[in-house]
Amino acid sequence: MSEVTNLVRPAKVLVTKIGLDGHDRGSRIVAAALRDAGLEVVYTAPWQEIPTVAKLALEEDVDVIGVSSLATDHLLVPKLMKELHKAGLDYVKVIVGGIVPDNEEQDLLDAGVARVFHPGADMADIVGTVQSLAGEAQNDAARQL
Amino acid sequence: MPRNEQLALPGFDDWQAAYDKQLPDGKTVRNRSGIEVQPMYTPADWDGNQYEDKLGYPGTAPFTRGIYPTMHRGRTWSQRQLIGLGIPKQYNERLHRMLKAGTSAISMIPCNSIYRGLDADQCDPLILGTCGTIINTVDDMETCLDGIPIDEISTALNDPLPFTMLAQVLTVAERRQIPWTKISGTANQSDYISHFVANHMFYRLALPGSRRVLLDHIEFAREKVPNWNPMSVVGQHMQQAGATPAEAMAFTLSTAIQNTEDCLSRGMDLEDVLTRFTFFFDISVSFFEEVAKFRAGRRIWARIVRDRFGISSEKAQRFKFHGQTSGVDLTRQQPLNNIARVTAQAIAGIFGGLQSLHTDSFDEVLSTPTEDAARIAIATQNILREEAHLTDVIDPLGGSYYIERLTDQMEEEIVALMEKIDDLGGMYKAVESGWVQGKIGASAMAFQDRITHGDETIVGVNAYQVDSEVELPVKPLDRPAPEDIEAFIENLAKYKRNRDQDAVDRALDDLGDIANDNKRNTFEGVVNASRAGATQSETIAVLRAELGFGQPLVVA
């Protein structure tokens, strides 16, 4: 389909938590900030399983997935990246927010995560990053089709 | 209560004039609970003639100054560091080290998989044992407690209902021929309402089932484990989730009222049950507000027990609480600064009159706490007690015009919220409808906005940033060794092969029957299942099948 260079539709973002932890204050605050910036946010309960997240991203046709991890669930993110690839969703951009030790951040980036946000991250930075990643994703998705 | 002009002293107006002149654009300051804070307080703000009514003496109603006559002079707070890591053997080794370092009570945090009701063979091994100890069977519990005198030391279990960990501890006691009457401690995570509202982590059974299983547990404990505190009402989760200090106190007290009413409708002896109620709170870095929160909470609870439930026993009116320094206040930026934050939080808790204290490790915001950092957290408590002499005087802030005025104002704010919850039909109904969740969500957003707009300064986050971070003196955390986890899973398989499967099946079938028979006690069935050799996951699965799988109500 036609080439697009910028957002062709409101950015659609999935805000979710995988693994075992249930603390969701961070994901809720980020979801609300994204909504207030005009984005459409699909919000899930915690404890999503990785195949479920891929299925959900596919059905909802989201541009960006934000994974919140306060415990150690970020260790599962590389598996999520593989699952997205398997589902043909390489164009979907993934960011991780929460408590990620420095020595493990690189593993996430190597696995294809676009950006890791730490506690105290500037909300405007998060929103801006998501918006620009959404633009890229829509571009890439259009090319893929 | 407005300022009492009759008590105003002549010099006040002169001071006010000088203040206004020098600070013409002085802005309004509010604490986290939204209460306006004045630049100075005088006798006009708090009438010392109210002393007997409002404060009294430590150990007597209304307990504003503390619940025991001797407070920290007689018995210092318990140093209860929450720990749990890796596999049972590692937990046991660390526990022995911590006891040596000065920890005076045990706590046990299981792996997140256990909160979800999953055994090690049902999870991704990658995240097993990264946040707590994997304890699936009574054998695991036995390893955790190896060499620990459980008849002499109190145990706090992070054990949400249906309390499989307590069942395992009781089974270990049986194996060691220790009578259950000697088991003491607290079910830290028995407050299903706070889990439904604010910490979904611990939420395991649907609301009505949760309500029943909690009451079964309280009834069982009062009958058979008399030194166990079966009810810990938790405000910590709600404040961590974003509730203001006043909201957290109000929601906690309303939850305690709900539980008390539920115990009453079961026909329990309230005086007996209430002596075993404990509370668990977050201590934020908003120093005076936290002190006032705890003082007000003590006063309100004593009044509720006396007037609302008609219990005159002062023992039942005592508001015993554990405090944990707030992890939400800690920052990733300049992480060593967190030691200062934790210190301020801990002082607020101590001045607030707590009975036990967990101080967060400064690296909690970076990873699961490392052992070195946990040691600093314990040392902080020791320094405050031994070197700073914080325990020399009981309620040392009592009588401060500011603290007394603020205590009154916090009390008004808390009581108003509690009345609203009464209007909604009580806490159970208020959380079922999502009202409480909505309040907490709104407060979390409002606080975030204050940070974003610079109305709230967070050192190193929106002010005082530095270019280069200090190198951390502690090593990054090691994740559990994959071979340890693998061995644990193999061991679990072996455990299942070697147990008397018929006995397990019978115990689990019986647990299912109990769940469908309101006259029988579910916790009895949980203990039987543990004794027969069922894993925690198998036990929880039966109750979930019969009583419903808990899904928290998420108010987006």
Place this chain on the structure above:
Amino acid sequence: MTKSELSEAGRRLIERLYAGNPAALSRAITEVENETAHAASLLAAVQKSTGKAITIGITGPPGAGKSTLVNALIGEYRAQDKTVAVIAVDPSSPLSGGAILGDRIRMAEHSHDTGVFVRSFASRGHLGGLSRTAGRVIDLMDAAGWDIILIETVGAGQSEVEVADIAAVKIVVSAPGLGDDIQAIKAGILEIADILVVNKCDQPLADQTKRSLKAMLKLKRQGSQDIPVLGTVATTSEGLPELVGEITIADEKQRLGTGLVDRKPRLRRNLAEALGQLAKQRLRQNTSPEIDALVAALESGETDYMAAAETLLDGGYLGAVADTAARARITGS
């Protein structure tokens, strides 16, 4: 009559959609939801394959338990081995235009199931409890072969009557003790409901709520005795088999001899949407002095909006090429 031509990429997309590829359906929905250049051709291409699915609209006041009921219905239909697609609509923020789409939370137990496809929509300012494109999205899901299509509205409690135009079976959900919200239901939705459900009927006052709904029906509708009023407890699936039975009956009533549903109401609604959209677009593009004159007439009070709109339509004024006669009529020259 002509229709929009399908591009090569569009043709491939439709092929994959017919083959049951959920990614293709998802992408086609995105095109339609965002009314891209391809939307019209995609829709035209699938029209002939629609009319098979049972389409069920679920509306009612907030707090009645719509999402939970949808979740329970999914469970019932999955037990019968029927595939289920869900359209869940949440309101957009009027300030930012953003939205939090959280309905999936209550459908979590079906999140692994490849026989369930859930798509969330923001209402994007569209009143009436639906997103503007919901009717067209149904066509795509229907053509993609989903057996059951559930449409859940935002639950604004009013003006949700338009669910009537796009779903064959209309369910209105209420719950005991919703008090004033029952008044909102009365406002018009009762007249279109095929089935009334009192959810949470294990609570006190359930019977009273049922009785008052029946009384209201009697006032509002001829033949109200034929409209079932059912009690459910969605959290435990109590009453769900009965509800599914009534849905089947209501659906069959609308099937034609071919076994296909009479889709004319839905087509008419979609046509109305398309007409409105096109008219707006044409009006905006039209810079002729005649339109200016009409606006001036509005300004001076010589005419009103409805009369002016009538002039535009009746006069053929929004045609791609406006005829001179119409021009003369408007300008009076």
